[in-house]
Amino acid sequence: MVSSARDRQKQHWETILSANFGREYVENVTRIGNTHARIGLSPKWYIAGYAVLLDNMIRRIVSDCEIKRNRRFGRQPQTDLGEIVGTLIRVALLDIDLSVSTYLDKLRDDREAAQEEGTAALVAIAQALDQMTEGNMSVTLDEKVIEKAPILATSFNGLKAGIGVIIGDIRDVSSGVKDSSRSIRNNVETLRERATSQMGAISDITESSAILDRTVSDVLVQMQAATVTIDNFSTAVANGNGDVDALSLSIAQIGEAWRAMLTLVRDISEISTKIRMLALNAHIEASRAGEYGSGFSVIAESIRELAGITGKAAASITELAETSQESITSAEISARRTKVVLSDIGDGVGVVRDVVARIDEAMKTQSSGARANHEVASRLNQSANQSVEQANKMTESCDKLVDQSGVLTNLVLEFDRAPVEV
Incomplete structure (x- = not known):
């Protein structure tokens, strides 16, 4: 070479x-x-x-x-x-x-x-990104593009994989949110039905407690009136005891007067008997005197007749006095019995007063309790109403969440996963 x-x-x-x-x-x-x-x-x-x-x-x-x-x-x-x-x-x-x-x-x-190829690679990657933004997650890069821009291609593939994972997670989460929202809605609907039922029961309790409160208040008023009546009756019994004492005293005084009068009548009866005997003796003596005693005989006869009338009157008075004495004695016994009865009545009235006082105190406590129960029932009723309103709002929110989850799921499903090479 x-x-x-x-x-x-x-x-x-x-x-x-x-x-x-x-x-x-x-x-x-x-x-x-x-x-x-x-x-x-x-x-x-x-x-x-x-x-x-x-x-x-x-x-x-x-x-x-x-x-x-x-x-x-x-x-x-x-x-x-x-x-x-x-x-x-x-x-x-x-x-x-x-x-x-x-x-x-x-x-x-x-x-x-290289710049043109790099620009073309950038354009291809940009087009791939545009397709991804339009929901096409199946887009892939050509091998030439990967060779010309390996760093960007690696970043693109990493971004695509990450977005794919995110989309999958969003799909799973949205599906889970949808299912959870439906489950929550069903539970909230059940809770709302129960709250509605409880609200009806609480309304009945509230109405019953209101009736009980009014009834207890009425009974309390009646007990107060009964207390006044018992106090008046107790006063009347006390006054009656005083009247019976005065009556007993008067009867005793009348009895003593009758006994004194009976003694006097008996004395008069004895005197009348003696006068009759004297008149009889005088008549006998006048008869013996003959003509000289005839006038005296008439007078003696008149005295004897008058003594007889007086004796009869004394006998009648005695009989009447004895009868009156029996009546007075019976009246004294009745007065004593009446006093005992009135005393017993007074004791009973005292007991009744104590009982009524305790009942009145208990009724006041019961009234306070009934009023407190009514207030609690009213608050429970108000709370139940608020619970039903909140349950209705939660149901609406769950419905909206289900709809939004469905929209999100549909958006995720619009991403195409079929491979498309760019």
């Missing part, structure tokens, strides 16, 4: 030194420049090689000229050497210029071609 390059270089310089600068020369120089550009030989090495070559050639020319001049005894003009060296340098520079220009043109053409 080295000898072949040496031979071609020799032929090339033979062409140059023969001043044959035709098409063949231009083709050779162009081929050399393209070869240097293809193998990546920098112009500095080419120029350095020419420097070594020219140095040797100029030294050889100068040396040959010196020898020839010596042979001619120094008569050869110096202009011949300068012309030869100058021509050699001009030819060498021309050859260098053509070769380096070809080299640079080749590099420029390769760079422009």
Whole structure:
């Protein structure tokens, strides 16, 4: 390979030194420049090689000229050497210029071609990205595009794979969200139905507690009225005890008066009996006196009759007094019994008052409890209403979430996974 390059270089310089600068020369120089550009030989090495070559050639020319001049005894003009060296340098520079220009043109053409190919690769990648944005996840890059832009191609494939994973995750998540939303909606619907049922039960409890509160309040009012009535009755019983005591005292006083009067009537009855006996004796004595005692006899008879009437009246009064005494005694017994009964009634009223007071206190507590229960039931009813409203809102939100999950799933399903090469 080295000898072949040496031979071609020799032929090339033979062409140059023969001043044959035709098409063949231009083709050779162009081929050399393209070869240097293809193998990546920098112009500095080419120029350095020419420097070594020219140095040797100029030294050889100068040396040959010196020898020839010596042979001619120094008569050869110096202009011949300068012309030869100058021509050699001009030819060498021309050859260098053509070769380096070809080299640079080749590099420029390769760079422009690479730039065009890179631009085409970028356009292809951009088109692939555009297709991906339109939902075509099956797009792939051509091998030439991958060769021209390997870094971008690797990034594109990584981006595509990542987006594919994300889309798959989104599809799975959206499907899971949809299923979960439906499950949540069903659970919320069940919760809403239960809350509605509980709200009805709580409404019944609230109404019942309100009725209980009103009933307890009414009973409390009645108990307060009963307390007032019992207090009045207790006062009346106390007053009755006082009246019975006064009545017993009056009956006792009447009994004593009747007993005194009965004693007097008995004394009158005894006096009437004695008068009758005296009148009878006087009548007997008047009868014995005859005519002289007839007037006295009439008076004695009248006294006897009056004493008889008085005795009968005394007997009637005595009988009536005894009967009245029995009535008074019975009244005293009844008064004592009434006092005992009223005392028992007073004790019973006291017991009833205590019971009513305890019942009243219990009813107040019950009223407070019923009112508190009613308030709690009202709050529960309000809370149940709010729970139903929240459940309705959650149901609506779940429905919207299901719809949005369906839309998202449909969007994900629109991504085409069939391979399309770009």
